[in-house]
Amino acid sequence: MSEHECLDSAEERTWDAATLAFRLLDQRVEQDLQEETDLPLTYYELLVLLSKAHHKSLRMSDLAALTHTRPSRVSHAVKKLAEAGLVRRVHCEHDRRSWFAALTDTGQGVLDRAGARHVRSMRENLFDVLSPEQRDQLLDISRTLLARLAPDSALARSRPPAPEERASAPGELAARG
Known part of the structure; x- marks a missing residue:
């Protein structure tokens, strides 16, 4: 197998951790x-x-x-x-x-x-x-993956929230269920 057919140890750990966590x-x-x-x-x-x-x-x-x-x-x-x-x-x-x-x-x-x-x-x-920075990173990573896997998804195309929108997000989330 070539190096392109195998994940390196860091990639494998990332994949294993992400799939198990979710x-x-x-x-x-x-x-x-x-x-x-x-x-x-x-x-x-x-x-x-x-x-x-x-x-x-x-x-x-x-x-x-x-x-x-x-x-x-x-x-x-x-x-x-x-x-x-x-x-x-x-x-x-x-x-x-x-x-x-x-x-x-x-x-x-x-x-x-x-x-x-x-x-x-x-x-x-x-x-x-998660810290606020980790939540932002998770959102960014998720949008990147969605842009690849589901480019027609509104979530893949949506813009990052402005700082004032992030501050109001908890109430919005609760209202949406």
């Missing part, structure tokens, strides 16, 4: 959400996307694209959310082959409770353990 963070946040709301992280993320959408409704194919997930996985999740009364499945008026998922009032209530727990978990397990 896998464990994901697991911890999901555990916190499920303990309080019995809602898997994937379902929470779908509810958040619906809550931010116009009319709190999105086409199923758009949900799949936004989550970078296969349509079949989104359909399964939306079916479970619909069975729990958190979303409604609605036929598209203009294309009877297409379906929309729409957030219900019950779903909004669950999302509000889950959002508060999600924010607490993210603070406890990520933001509170």
Whole structure:
């Protein structure tokens, strides 16, 4: 194997640490959400996307694209959310082959409770353990990776926040859930 086919020891340590850290963070946040709301992280993320959408409704194919997930996985999740009364499945008026998922009032209530727990978990397990400089570095690194892996993502294209925006971010995060 050539040197280009192997990671050097520093690259390997970086990869191992990053993947393990984010896998464990994901697991911890999901555990916190499920303990309080019995809602898997994937379902929470779908509810958040619906809550931010116009009319709190999105086409199923758009949900799949936004989550970078296969349509079949989104359909399964939306079916479970619909069975729990958190979303409604609605036929598209203009294309009877297409379906929309729409957030219900019950779903909004669950999302509000889950959002508060999600924010607490993210603070406890990520933001509170990083310095402001590390948070800025993490944002910069994440945007760099997204520019490569998902260049069409709004997160990859967004500009860094101004210092005064950073100061107001905690309230904004809590409000968004």
